[in-house]
Amino acid sequence: MTELKNDRxxxxxxxxxxxxxxxxxxxxxxxxxxxxxxxxxNTPLACEVTMQPLxxxxxxxxxxxxxxxxxxxxxxxxxxxxxxxxPKFRNVIRSEADVAALPTLKAEVDxxxxxxxxxxxxxxxxxxxxxxxxxxxxxxxxxxxxEGGSSKDFREAKKLMYGQPEVMHRLLDxxxxxxxxxxxxxxxxxxxxxxxxxxWGGVLITxxxxxxxxxYMKKIADGLIREHxxxxxxxxxxxxxxxxxxxxxxxxxxDALGLDWTTDIGTARARVGDQVALQGNMDPAMLxxxxxxxxxxxxxxxxxxxxxxxxxxxxxxxxxxxxxPAHAGAFIEAVVELSGEYHR
Amino acid sequence: MTELKNDRxxxxxxxxxxxxxxxxxxxxxxxxxxxxxxxxxNTPLACEVTMQPLxxxxxxxxxxxxxxxxxxxxxxxxxxxxxxxxPKFRNVIRSEADVAALPTLKAEVDxxxxxxxxxxxxxxxxxxxxxxxxxxxxxxxxxxxxEGGSSKDFREAKKLMYGQPEVMHRLLDxxxxxxxxxxxxxxxxxxxxxxxxxxWGGVLITxxxxxxxxxYMKKIADGLIREHxxxxxxxxxxxxxxxxxxxxxxxxxxDALGLDWTTDIGTARARVGDQVALQGNMDPAMLxxxxxxxxxxxxxxxxxxxxxxxxxxxxxxxxxxxxxPAHAGAFIEAVVELSGEYHR
Numbered sequence: 001m002t003e004l005k006n007d008r009x010x011x012x013x014x015x016x017x018x019x020x021x022x023x024x025x026x027x028x029x030x031x032x033x034x035x036x037x038x039x040x041x042n043t044p045l046a047c048e049v050t051m052q053p054l055x056x057x058x059x060x061x062x063x064x065x066x067x068x069x070x071x072x073x074x075x076x077x078x079x080x081x082x083x084x085x086x087p088k089f090r091n092v093i094r095s096e097a098d099v100a101a102l103p104t105l106k107a108e109v110d111x112x113x114x115x116x117x118x119x120x121x122x123x124x125x126x127x128x129x130x131x132x133x134x135x136x137x138x139x140x141x142x143x144x145x146x147e148g149g150s151s152k153d154f155r156e157a158k159k160l161m162y163g164q165p166e167v168m169h170r171l172l173d174x175x176x177x178x179x180x181x182x183x184x185x186x187x188x189x190x191x192x193x194x195x196x197x198x199x200w201g202g203v204l205i206t207x208x209x210x211x212x213x214x215x216y217m218k219k220i221a222d223g224l225i226r227e228h229x230x231x232x233x234x235x236x237x238x239x240x241x242x243x244x245x246x247x248x249x250x251x252x253x254x255d256a257l258g259l260d261w262t263t264d265i266g267t268a269r270a271r272v273g274d275q276v277a278l279q280g281n282m283d284p285a286m287l288x289x290x291x292x293x294x295x296x297x298x299x300x301x302x303x304x305x306x307x308x309x310x311x312x313x314x315x316x317x318x319x320x321x322x323x324x325p326a327h328a329g330a331f332i333e334a335v336v337e338l339s340g341e342y343h344r
Numbered sequence: 345m346t347e348l349k350n351d352r353x354x355x356x357x358x359x360x361x362x363x364x365x366x367x368x369x370x371x372x373x374x375x376x377x378x379x380x381x382x383x384x385x386n387t388p389l390a391c392e393v394t395m396q397p398l399x400x401x402x403x404x405x406x407x408x409x410x411x412x413x414x415x416x417x418x419x420x421x422x423x424x425x426x427x428x429x430x431p432k433f434r435n436v437i438r439s440e441a442d443v444a445a446l447p448t449l450k451a452e453v454d455x456x457x458x459x460x461x462x463x464x465x466x467x468x469x470x471x472x473x474x475x476x477x478x479x480x481x482x483x484x485x486x487x488x489x490x491e492g493g494s495s496k497d498f499r500e501a502k503k504l505m506y507g508q509p510e511v512m513h514r515l516l517d518x519x520x521x522x523x524x525x526x527x528x529x530x531x532x533x534x535x536x537x538x539x540x541x542x543x544w545g546g547v548l549i550t551x552x553x554x555x556x557x558x559x560y561m562k563k564i565a566d567g568l569i570r571e572h573x574x575x576x577x578x579x580x581x582x583x584x585x586x587x588x589x590x591x592x593x594x595x596x597x598x599d600a601l602g603l604d605w606t607t608d609i610g611t612a613r614a615r616v617g618d619q620v621a622l623q624g625n626m627d628p629a630m631l632x633x634x635x636x637x638x639x640x641x642x643x644x645x646x647x648x649x650x651x652x653x654x655x656x657x658x659x660x661x662x663x664x665x666x667x668x669p670a671h672a673g674a675f676i677e678a679v680v681e682l683s684g685e686y687h688r
Contacts, residue, residue, distance in 0.1 A: 153664055155629055162633035162641075202585075205627055206608035207644075241546075243588045244607060263588060264550035283549055285499055289506035297506075300551075320497055 068136030086150035122190030133191030137198035138175035139213035180223035202241025261316025266304035281316035291330035298334035302342035412480030430494035466534030477535030481542035482519035483557035524567035546585025605660025610648035625660035635674035646686035
């Protein structure tokens with residue numbers, strides 16, 4: 001394998017990519033592909049949009065261009081996107097029979113387009129920076145599969161969870177096995193770190209978060225390839241609105257916890273100590289502020305984290321599409337220039 | 345003044361109302377009024393819908409039927425509701441000039457319909473249970489006024505907050521003064537406790553929550569009438585997704601903190617000790633579960649809180665409109681029957 005020219009990310013020291021969906025060159029490529037899902041499934045174009053932010057900015061990692069909902073799509077639910085709305089599914093899972101009828105995922109066959117994208121991007125990166133693969137968490141996938149899309153109150157998912165917890169557990173177990181197979185496929189195809197996005201774990205009661213979301217991220221952590229090509233494959237877990245639960249997230253055995261922007265990173269570090277690296281966590285909306293204000297915020301976050309290693313600087317959530325690329329540039333520049341001073 | 349027959353709520357011991365918007369009799373009264381805002385402004389009908397849940401269930405308090413956005417409406421922003429969508433404003437606040445042009449609220453004149461509703465309900469309650477008044481928090485009101493409605497990412501509010509913090513502070517200060525005037529008006533009209541709903545404080549960075557939301561709730565707490573008719577007028581503050589910040593919320597000087605359902609009430613109690621009472625916090629979606637499951641959850645929450653006083657049992661957020669009234673009944677029955685056993 002090629003030597004990594006920049007392995008700073010894998011040493012979990014510094015800064016991480018902001019994906020490129022707000023860039024004009026992204027919008028051009030997307031128009032060429034047709035829609036979002038066609039772009040994910042088009043190997044050369046998915047590779048192209050993964051590379052775009054790396055050409056503009058001095059980033060320490062690349063993140064696979066894909067969607068968190070590829071697994072339910074491969075399980076036959078029929079993912080689609082309507083303009084201006086979130087993801088939707090043509091079929092939903094509502095009963096014990098629906099869960100029992102779910103096929104077993106063979107990720108390298110059923111999601112071959114993702115594996116092709118990973119290996120193509122990895123080749124294209126040519127050892128410059130590591131490539132991060134990802135998946136949605138079982139709980140997050142389950143909410144979309146049950147609701148048929150996003151939700152305000154997750155009433156159908158919660159009806160199943162509270163009313164027939166054993167059926168919910170069967171679904172989550174099936175999804176955890178699918179995620180293991182999927183992420184191991186990505187690792188074998190060339191992903192050098194993997195992240196689990198638990199977008200909706202934060203809508204759960206504390207005990208339900210542990211039982212219905214965290215336990216399945218732990219199952220995944222236990223089933224993942226953790227060393228490949230002679231290197232540790234770091235696992236990052238992220239629960240949006242999970243700031244109350246950092247201590248229990250440590251028990252999953254991930255290498256890093258992603259923090260959303262609401263959590264003070266200094267407090268978080270004091271709570272989890274040196275057990276895990278922390279990834280985050282500037283408010284994406286800060287990118288609407290003037291560049292000088294962005295720079296001040298970067299310094300503030302670096303200073304709150306304090307001296308020492310284990311900080312992967314990133315936004316605390318996805319970037320919004322109408323951000324000025326110059327502001328994203330000012331953000332990354334500030335991280336590059338200021339991190340040495342604060343994280344001695 | 346009439347003696348209170350049931351002052352259990354004011355002793356901050358037990359259970360609190362679930363408002364009645366899911367009841368068939370509510371839907372009938374609302375149809376009679378026309379729309380939601382007309383119902384708020386119609387004194388006899390607003391009184392009627394406040395009383396409805398009390399006729400069905402053994403509750404320990406009544407909560408004023410109104411909306412959190414009455415203040416911006418009275419400041420000239422033009423509140424309206426479209427079916428199936430959240431609240432909207434005809435005019436928005438985006439600039440320093442917009443903030444400077446806001447009129448000073450004279451709550452007892454400009455929001456006389458709220459004062460009339462409070463005094464009418466109070467008379468109708470005839471000392472049976474106390475009446476709770478409420479308002480939105482300054483930060484929450486500001487987000488709606490700037491965005492013109494609800495928002496996914498609060499980009500306009502955050503643009504102003506990060507880009508022109510002094511303008512945002514002027515707006516929040518104006519709103520805090522308005523809320524003081526409004527809640528004091530409600531207290532003089534007969535409200536025996538008041539609650540501040542900070543629906544959107546949880547989208548802020550920790551430091552920004554303190555500076556732009558919490559500081560103004562503290563200003564309100566300092567400006568409120570805290571004793572009236574020879575009794576303490578308890579203040580309850582609630583920040584949705586504020587579970588990370590309970591310790592700093594204590595410093596506001598409120599009598600109780602509202603907890604959303606994601607926070608473990610036992611952990612919360614350990615964190616804040618006896619400094620404040622806690623109100624909450626069953627997941628409203630639990631009301632979709634079978635009554636036996638609801639009862640089990642009530643027992644679980646009571647047990648997590650543990651022995652002792654200072655628990656006002658309530659849902660962790662608003663009830664959803666399609667809940668079966670029999671399930672709401674099972675919830676309240678379980679609280680009434682089980683609380684003595686757990687909170688000795």
